[in-house]
Amino acid sequence: MDRVRFDFETGDLQGWQVMEGRFGALVSDRAMCRNTPGQLYPKEGRYYLSTTELADGGFDDGMTGVIESPVVRLTGPVVTLHVGGGAHPETYVALCTEDGVERKVARGANSETMQRIRWEVPELVGTRVFLSVVDRHTGSWGHVTLDAVELQGVLDLEATQRLRQTYEARKAARLKAQEAEAQARARRRGEHRKQLRDPAYLFAQGQSRVYSGETLEAIAMPVGGIGTGCIQMDGHGRPALWQIFGNYHAARIRDSLLGIRCKVGASRPVVRALQDIGTGPFQGMRTARFRGEYPFGWWSFRDPAVPVEAELEVFSPLVPGNARDSAFPAAVFRVTIRNRGSKPATVHLLALQQNALGLNPAEEPAGREAPSYGGNRCRVVREPGLTMAAMSREGYPGTMALAALGGHVAASADCGSLDTAHQSFAETGTVGGPTETPPSPKGRTFNAALTVPLRLEAGESRTQVFLIAWHVPGQVHGEGKWQSEGCMYENWWPDALAVARELKRRLPELLLRTQ
Template sequence: RIYRGAHLDAISFTVGGIGTGCIQMNGKAERAIWQIFNNFDGGPLPNSFFAMAAEAPGKEPVVRVLQTTPAGPFPPMQDLSFRGEYPFAWYTLHDKESSVTVALEAYNPFIPLDAKNSAIPCAIFNITLENTAKHPVTGAILALQQNAVGYDGTSPILANRNRGYGGNRNRILREGPATLLRMTADIPLTAPTWGDMVLFTPEVATAIPGVANLQAARDALVAALNEPPAIPHDEAGPSPAGQTLDGAIIVPFRMRPDERRTVSFVLTWSFPNARHGGEIAGWEHTGNMYHNWWQDALDVAKYLLANLPKIEHDTRLYHDLFYQTNLPWWLKDRITSQTAILRSKTCFWAADGYFGAWEGCQPNGGCCAGNCTHVWHYAQAHARLFPSIARRMREETFAYQKPDGSLPHRHPSLPPAFDGQCGDLLGAYREHLCSPDGAWLAALWPKVRKAMEHTISHWDPDEDGVLAGAQWNTLDGELGGSTSWMGTLYLAALEACARMAELNGDTASASRYRRIRASGAIRQNQTLWNGEYYIQIPDPQPRQDYGTGCEIDQVLGEWWARQVGIPNAYPVERVRSALKSLIRYNFQPDFHGITQVPRKFVADDDAGMQMITWPHGPRPVPTILYGDEVMTGFEYSAAGAMLQHGLLREALMVIHAVSNRYDGRKRTNLTPGGFASWGYSGNPFGDDECGKFYARAMSIWSALLAAQGFVYDGPEGTIGFQPVWQPHQHVSFFTAAEGWGVFRQNRSGGVQRSKIELAWGKLFLRSVLLQLPRAQIRRQPQVLLNRRPIPAEAHSSGETLIIHLKTPITMEAGSSIEIVVS
C-alpha cells in the first residue's frame, strides 16, 4: 500500500527496539514523537532532522529539509508518498526544483528468534539519492541532532532550552572510516535522565560538535558543496544551565546522471535509569534490559559498526521472506503492522529481565497494568516471533501463582480471570511446542498442573465439564454460568494439560482431564446450541451476562486449540454455523444509526463486527460491558477461527474491513480519553482499544497460522502445513523453535510438490504433515533433502499425509526438504 494525501494524516510508525523506547515517525517524514527517555509523554525533539543541498552546474543550490514541513531556514520538500512494511518505513520525497529524488528508509533491526538484536536501542536511516538530470550534481546531506541528555521526556523544549538541560557536551570520534557524534551531559550517574546518545555514519564525513543555530547549520551544509568546512575543535560544551547543544554530521556527494547513492545514519541511545510499571502495588521494575548488553550508547554504536551488515541482512531477509507469502497484500500488511506494538511503550524490558506489558498506551502513561493475562492471551505474534520472550512472560505469571493454584490476571496479585487462567495454560503448551526440547516444560509442569487443578475445583467442582459461578473476564465483568466462550477455552486447556501431563509421566491426570473434556463437549453442545450459534445458560444469580446474544468469542477455545494442534471439541459444522452467525448478525457494513457504547472505536462510514448482538431476544439486565463495541483484537481472532474452519471469504471480509479502518486517514469524533482511542484512529501500525498500540491486536498472527494450516511441535520434531489459502499454489513464511523460512506448495499435472526452505537458524525434523486433495492418488512420496533422496515412510489419515523420516535430521540455514507426491 502506498499512502498519499489524506492517507498520511494518521501515520505513526515506531522505530526502536523491543523494550528500548522508540521514535514515532509521522506521515510528513518527521520524527514527531520521541519516547527514548523512559517517557510516555512524547513530542518532537527540536533541531533533529535531515536536510539536503544539491547544486547543478551554473545554478544556485537547492536546499531542503527531508520532510514536508519547514524547519527554520530549511524549506520543505513539496510532497511525499509513504510505504510501510514493518519493520521498514519508506518515504519517497519529491521537489520539482531539484533533480535529485530522495528515498528515506527508517527501521530498527527485527530478526525473529533473535531477541537481543531486535532490542537494540537505535534508529537506522538510509537516504538514497538519485540524479535524474542529464548533468552531474554536487550535493551534501546534513544530519542535525539535538543533544537531549538531561531531558525528562515531558517538559517543553524551546529551541535548545529545557529545564533539564545544562552541562551538555558533544564530542567527535572516529572509528575507522566511521564518523561519530557522541552526546553526553554532566549530570549524576544516578539521575533519572542520565545517559548518552550517539549519531554516526559509517563513512568519512564532516562533523560539527556545536551548531549555533539553524541558519548556521544551513550555511555549513551549503559550504560543504565546495569543500569541507573547517572545524577547529572536536568538542563542544559544557552548555549553560537550561541549554543544550546541537551537533551535525555532513556527508558530501557527487553524482553523475542517473547515478544512485545511499547515505546512512544511525542514532543510538542509552538511558538506563528507568522506572517501569506502577499503578498496581508491587508492579514496579527498574532499569533497561539493553543496559545489560551495552554499557552506553557509544557501546551500542561500536556494536553496530561491527555487526550491522549481518544484522541488516537478517532483518531484510525476514521482511523479504514474509512478503513472499502470497496472501493478499493488505492482509500481509495487517499481520506485520501489529508487531509495531512490541516496539511501542506498551512493552518494557527491565534490567532484572522482567518483560513487562501494559495493555496499551495512554497519552502520558501505560494503560491497564500488570501483564494482563485476559488480554495478552489473545496475542500470538510475539510468541511465534520471539518464543524466548513468550516463555519469559509465562514464567513471570506462574512465579506469582497463589497457594491455591490460581494465577493473577494482573501481576503481582490480583485475583484470577477465568479466560486469563485458561490462556496461561494454553500459552504454556504453546511455549513448549515452540521450544527445542522438553526441559522448559518439565520445570514448569508442577505449577501448570496446580493451575489446572484450581481451574477444575473452583469453576467445575463436579467435573462434568460445564462451568458455574462467577467468571471474571476480559470484558471487565463477572460472567456467570455456562458459555461456549469460556467453555471452549476450558475444554482446550484440559486437552493441552492432558498432553503436558503425558509428556511428564502423569498419565492419571491426563486421563482425568480428558474425561472431563469429553463430558463437557457433550453437555455444552446439548445445552448451549440454539440451532444457529452458541448462547449462555446463566447462573440463577444474575451477573454481567449476555444470555441469548450472539457473542464474538463464542468459539474462542476452538481458535486457540487449532493453533496448538488440538482438534475441535465441538462439531465442526456447528462451529462453522456459529461463525457464519457472526457475519449475519454482528458484522455491520457501516455504523450509521448503530450505537457504540460505552466507547466508539469505529467511524460511521466504516465497517466492523460488533462484540454481541441479540437477534432472538432482549439483552439481559444487567448486561455484559462492551457488548456494543467494535475492537480489532476480537475481530482478528474470530476471523482466524473462520480461516481455520474453511470460511475464507468471511474471514477476509472481516480483516479487510479492519484494514480499511486503519488506512492512514485520521478518523475523529471517536471516544476521547486514554482508556479509548484518544478521540481519533486510523494509524495502520498499532491498533486502538484501551489506548493506542493495544496488545490484543497481535492476535492477527493467527490469520497466517490458519491460512497455512501450520502444525508444529519443536521437541517432537514435527512440522506440518495444510493450507486453506490457495493450496494449489501456496507460499507462506513460518517460524519454528530455532529457525524460520518459507513453505511452498504447488499442485499441477497430478503432482503435489511441497517444499520447506530454511533461511535462518536450524530446524530439527522427525516428521512432516501435509494435506492431499481429495482426488489425489496416494503413492509413496519422494522425499528430497537438498535435492537428494532420503529414506522415509509415509501413511495417510484421511486427507492428511504423514511422512516419518527414518533418520531424524537437523536442517541448517540454506537447506530445503521437498516432498513430491505423484
C-alpha cells in the same frame, strides 16, 4: 522587489476578513505562554493572529471559521510566514490561487512555538493569490496562530473585492466535494466489509499501500528495538515524538532532521529538509510518499527545485527468535539519492541532532533552550568507517550518539541554531563548530551535525547510512508491585557509542536477517 507584509503590528486584521464562523480576539498581544508559565510568548512583535484568544484574556478552542487575506499579485516566488497551534488536518494556513485551490499548506506542531515557513512558488509568479486561515477543529490544540507573513508582490484590492463575493459559491463547491468524498468512503467501507468476510481475500498475499497527502497525518511509525523505547516517525518523514528516556509522555525535539543540498553545474545550490514539512529555515520537499512494512518505513521525496530523487528507509533490526539482535536501542536511516538528470550532481547530506539528555518531556525546547537542559556535552569521535557525535550530560547516566557510516564525513559537536546551521550548509555544504564542547550552561544544550558529500554522475545512485543510538540506564517502569528498573540492553552494551559500533560492524547481516 515589491513586498507585502502582514505582521498585525497595527493591532488590527490589516485587511484580512472573517469569511465564516466566529472568533474572539483575533489579533492578540498575549505576552506569556499558556503551557509553559513564565516563558515569553514566541511571536515576532507585539501582535499576532490567533483563532483561540478571547477579549477577556481567556481562550476557546471551540471557535471555528475561516479568515482570508487580501489578494496579492505575486511578482516574486517567495512567501514566508510563521505558523503555530494545532497539527490537525482541520487547522492550517493555505496559500490559494483565485479559484480557491490550495497550493501550499502549513500547520502548527501542537505547540505555541510558531515555525518559520518558506514557500518557493515560481510557477505562481504573475498570478493572484491569497492566504486562508482554516480552523475547523474544536478539540485540544484546535486553533491556528500566524505572524510575520511576507509575500513578494503587490496588493490587488479590486481582485480582493471580487474574491470575497465568491466565498459562498466556493464554500458550496467545497461542501459538495466533501459530500461526494463521504459517499465514496461509505462505498469503500462497504466493499471492505464484504472482503473481511471472504476467506480468499483474507488469506491472499497483500500489497503495501502508499500514503500521500492528508493521509500522512495519521501515520506514526515507531523505531527502536524491543524494550528500548522508541522514536515515532511521522508520515512526513520527521522524528516527531521521542520516548527513549523512560518517558510515557512523548517529548518533542524539533532540532532533529536530515537535510540535502544539491547543485548541478553553475546553478545555485538548493537546500531542503528530507521531509515535506519545513523545520525552521529548512524548507520541506514539495511532496512525500510513505510505505510501511514493520519494522521498515520508506519515504520518497520529490521537489521540482531539487534535481535529484531522495528516498529514505528507516528501521531498527528485528530478528525473530533472537532477543538481543531485536533490542538495539537505535534507529537506522538509509538515504538513497538518484540522479535522473543528464548532468553530474553534487550533493551534500546533513544529519542534525540535538543533545536531548535530561529533557523534561513536558517542555518543548525553544531551539536549543529548555529549563531542564544544562551540563550537556558533545564530542566528535572518529573511527575507521564511522564518525560519531557522542552526547552526554554531567551527572546524568545516559548517552546518545549520532553517527554516519563511511569516510569523508565532516562533523561538528556544536553547529549552533537551526538558522546558523542552515546558512553554513547552504553556503558550503558543511556546518561549522568545534569537535568538543564544554558543559552547556543552565537551560541550554547543543546541536551536533554530520555532513557527507556525494557526487553522482548522470543516472547514478548512492546510499548513505546514518544512525541514532541511545543508552539510558536506570529507567523506572510501571508502579507498585509492577514497578521495575532498567532495560535489558544495559546488559549488552555499556553506552550509545558501543551500540553504534556494533550496528556499523553488523549492519549488512542485520539488514538481511530483518528483511
